[in-house]
Amino acid sequence: MRRADGAPESRGGAEPPDRHRGPALRRMGARLQLPLTLLGGALLGVLIMLIYLQLRPPPGQFSLEDVRRIAQEQIASITPSPPVEPAVYAQVRPSVVLITVAGRTADNTSFSGRGSGVVVDENGAILTSLHVIAGADTVEVRFFDGTTRSARVVARQPERDLALLQVDGLPQAVEPATLGGSVSPGDPVLAIGAPFGLEGSVTKGVVSGLGRRFTVAATGQTLENMIQFDAAVNPGNSGGPLVDRQGHVVGIVAGIANPTNQNVFIGLGFAVPIEAAAGLQAPIH
Missing domain, CATH: 2.40.10.10 (Trypsin-like serine proteases)
Incomplete structure (x- = not known):
């Protein structure tokens, strides 16, 4: 219908439809789809976690017996082996x-x-x-x-x-010692003898050095290629064995060194290497 002036008459005062509005809404929906998908995935993950936490069994409770057992196992694991001495x-x-x-x-x-x-x-x-x-x-x-x-x-x-x-005949209970070989600085050793007449005394230490020179106080004789050790020895130990951890005789104690000229031990003992005694056994066999 046209108005008297010839212009088309508007129906109900409504605007004519916008032909571009439909595509714009579709583009907006596409932009919102990805964030909504991510949000939904996150919410689903939270829901799964909550369900898992509800269904997971509670952590076990330690009894006093469990604690005692674990402590004993730990102590056993760090307890050193019995000494060999x-x-x-x-x-x-x-x-x-x-x-x-x-x-x-x-x-x-x-x-x-x-x-x-x-x-x-x-x-x-x-x-x-x-x-x-x-x-x-x-x-x-x-x-x-x-x-x-x-x-x-x-x-x-x-x-x-x-x-x-x-000697003519050994007592039945006596066992000959086993003679050993060489030693190195740091090797543990035992000295067994009768310091001041105290039979069967034993001390322990390490080999302090090799190839030492030592002067025997009783004779003034200087000995070469001696074993130096720090196991305590005193007068009466001379002639006794210096022994390694396998129970093998590695030396014969010769004496001690003391710069104060007192005949007491201050950490410097000397022994003849057992290899030097090999020739002495020949007359017996």
């Missing part, structure tokens, strides 16, 4: 002897002395330090079971301060 001592002690000597000096003055030794074979051979029996008229050996025997000197090695004794 007692076993080594028990192995070597039956072969270690106390040596008592007596004699007279050049001016007819009587003297006596004590030292240690170690049985080295089943025939009654005993290795000791030469200065222990030097000048003696009588040599008596007392074994770990209290049995005593007279001994005679059958071999000497003055350049190494070593002597080999012989």
